Amino acid sequence: MTDYEILAEKIFPDVLQSVDDLEKRFPKRNLKDGAMVTRFAPSPTGFLHTGSLFTSLVSYRFAKQSDGVFYIRLEDTDTKREVSGSGTELLEQLKVFGITPDEGYLSDESEVGNYGPYKQSNRADIYKVVIKDLIKRGRAYPCFATQEELQEMRAKQEANKEIPGYYGKYAIYRNTPLNEQLALIDSGKPYIIRFKSMGNHENKIKIHDEIRGDLELTENDQDIVILKSDGLPTYHFAHLVDDHFMRTTHITRGEEWLSSLPIHLELFASMGWEAPKYAHLPVIMKLDNGNRRKLSKRKDNEAAVSYFLEQGYPKYGFIEYLLTLANSNYEMWREQNMDKDKYDFVLSFDKMSLDGALFDFKKVQNISKELMARRTTEEIVSEALDWSSKYSKELYDLICSDKAYFSEIMSIERNKDKPRKDYEKYSDILPIINFFYDKYYNELIKHLEWNEAISKDDIKALLVDYRDNMNLDLDEETWFNDIKALGMRHNFCDSVKIWKKNKEAYKGHVGDVSEILRIAITGKKQSPNLYYVLKILGKERSVERINQVLDLI
Numbered sequence: 001m002t003d004y005e006i007l008a009e010k011i012f013p014d015v016l017q018s019v020d021d022l023e024k025r026f027p028k029r030n031l032k033d034g035a036m037v038t039r040f041a042p043s044p045t046g047f048l049h050t051g052s053l054f055t056s057l058v059s060y061r062f063a064k065q066s067d068g069v070f071y072i073r074l075e076d077t078d079t080k081r082e083v084s085g086s087g088t089e090l091l092e093q094l095k096v097f098g099i100t101p102d103e104g105y106l107s108d109e110s111e112v113g114n115y116g117p118y119k120q121s122n123r124a125d126i127y128k129v130v131i132k133d134l135i136k137r138g139r140a141y142p143c144f145a146t147q148e149e150l151q152e153m154r155a156k157q158e159a160n161k162e163i164p165g166y167y168g169k170y171a172i173y174r175n176t177p178l179n180e181q182l183a184l185i186d187s188g189k190p191y192i193i194r195f196k197s198m199g200n201h202e203n204k205i206k207i208h209d210e211i212r213g214d215l216e217l218t219e220n221d222q223d224i225v226i227l228k229s230d231g232l233p234t235y236h237f238a239h240l241v242d243d244h245f246m247r248t249t250h251i252t253r254g255e256e257w258l259s260s261l262p263i264h265l266e267l268f269a270s271m272g273w274e275a276p277k278y279a280h281l282p283v284i285m286k287l288d289n290g291n292r293r294k295l296s297k298r299k300d301n302e303a304a305v306s307y308f309l310e311q312g313y314p315k316y317g318f319i320e321y322l323l324t325l326a327n328s329n330y331e332m333w334r335e336q337n338m339d340k341d342k343y344d345f346v347l348s349f350d351k352m353s354l355d356g357a358l359f360d361f362k363k364v365q366n367i368s369k370e371l372m373a374r375r376t377t378e379e380i381v382s383e384a385l386d387w388s389s390k391y392s393k394e395l396y397d398l399i400c401s402d403k404a405y406f407s408e409i410m411s412i413e414r415n416k417d418k419p420r421k422d423y424e425k426y427s428d429i430l431p432i433i434n435f436f437y438d439k440y441y442n443e444l445i446k447h448l449e450w451n452e453a454i455s456k457d458d459i460k461a462l463l464v465d466y467r468d469n470m471n472l473d474l475d476e477e478t479w480f481n482d483i484k485a486l487g488m489r490h491n492f493c494d495s496v497k498i499w500k501k502n503k504e505a506y507k508g509h510v511g512d513v514s515e516i517l518r519i520a521i522t523g524k525k526q527s528p529n530l531y532y533v534l535k536i537l538g539k540e541r542s543v544e545r546i547n548q549v550l551d552l553i
Contacts, residue, residue: 006182007142011142012135015132022130026115035066037063038059038063038250039246039251040071040099041074042056043074043078044074045078048094050303051294051295055253056099057099058252058347065346069102070101072094073119088108091107096315098319103116103118127227131227134195134196141194143223144176144190145172157170165222166224167221192228192229194223195223195237196223197223198270207261207278211350218262222263240271244273250277253279254283256283282352282355285356286359311425311427312392312428314372314383317372321360323342325353326347326352330345369421375414376414377407377415391427392427409536412532445523445552456553463517463546466486483510492509492513494509518530520549521542
């Protein structure tokens with residue numbers, strides 16, 4: 001038995017499986033050529049970040065469009081940062097956006113698939129098999145360095161302006177003789193396990209990134225920690241073992257991980273395993289005083305996916321926006337394929353940005369407004385009901401009080417070739433349509449804002465005339481001609497264009513007439529199409545409202 005094998009048995013006497021056993025336990029997947037196996041691997045350290053949703057969406061789509069597998073792995077080895085329950089909450093939010101795994105972690109009590117466990121803290125036996133193998137081959141070793149020794153080392157490196165880390169002459173336990181290692185272990189001295197790198201930071205390695213193409217990066221020479229004192233692996237090592245035995249083919253992750261790639265590639269090479277293909281996605285950025293920076297959990301509401309859910313932005317609108325960040329040609333495709341499902345679009349790595357994607361809140365709003373306008377009445381009512389059941393009891397109770405009436409309101413100009421774009425999020429609905437309900441209308445008319453250029457007597461005369469001659473059985477065009485005629489009877493021009501040429505000749509124009517009627521009927525200067533508002537309220541309620549306003553003037 002070699003010294004390395006003696007050391008491996010000393011550290012892991014109870015580990016009886018071999019790497020070959022794991023290869024048999026987790027065989028290569030039986031998928032068609034070109035099928036991608038991708039994953040989303042969140043840490044349970046808080047809310048779902050917008051950048052994480054973006055990354056998971058890209059991984060999900062590449063798996064789906066290639067008839068592959070998308071799975072979820074919970075990376076919970078950093079116990080100090082873990083937030084209880086956040087793992088399940090992350091998945092619930094992904095589910096809201098339609099991103100559901102084919103296999104993987106579903107909750108602390110539930111997972112699906114043959115390549116688990118999918119929660120890293122439950123995979124300790126698997127990691128130890130691989131670490132034992134590395135020790136037996138002289139590619140890993142116990143490190144007994146204390147915090148004081150490491151701090152002293154870092155201070156020296158800083159003083160000498162050297163690269164920080166545990167490498168070369170600073171890897172003080174790398175070549176400790178076997179008898180000393182065994183004696184230290186027997187004495188109970190705490191230790192961790194480090195990977196033994198064979199690299200040199202003065203060398204460059206050529207690697208290929210699916211998005212960025214061929215790159216040259218500095219070779220790794222750091223003897224990184226692979227097993228912590230708590231018996232759990234570090235991120236780098238778990239990444240190696242999990243992605244190999246879960247048979248991941250493509251790793252899509254943020255570009256901040258690009259600097260770790262030499263470490264990961266050396267780890268794969270040390271095991272003789274083929275590394276997955278890597279695609280480093282652009283980080284979502286924000287303009288702050290003219291400078292770009294990453295979306296911040298602390299500073300930016302839009303960094304948390306929960307913000308958009310609470311505000312009521314439609315999930316399909318937000319996903320659509322993220323697709324515009326994913327591929328530069330998505331917007332053109334959408335303009336040419338308005339009636340197609342967003343997932344008819346095929347993502348490609350070569351259409352992804354190399355620079356940080358700038359988060360554009362205005363574009364989120366515009367896309368949401370466009371798509372909400374195209375929903376059917378049944379869809380928008382169902383979605384508003386679902387959102388309000390979680391976030392707005394006021395709207396929820398209003399809908400439930402008379403769903404047919406609410407549906408009628410939401411159907412206004414919805415079935416036209418170019419539907420109205422009144423709403424950009426579900427939380428907009430109540431403030432826009434509240435006047436349809438008398439309890440809100442009665443409050444609104446306490447604070448009416450009339451056009452000061454028109455006298456109160458003229459306003460009253462117009463309202464009385466319209467009340468006494470109201471006809472809601474007309475089609476929309478005839479009704480509007482009726483409004484023009486109403487205005488002309490009171491010397492309001494029926495054309496804004498003509499009025500602008502000779503303002504002194506008129507009291508106002510047809511737009512002023514419409515505004516007077518709108519304020520009286522809705523209590524607001526802006527509302528959905530007044531013709532349909534009147535049709536929904538009906539003549540009796542409309543007359544009643546005009547009388548209420550006349551009493552107030």
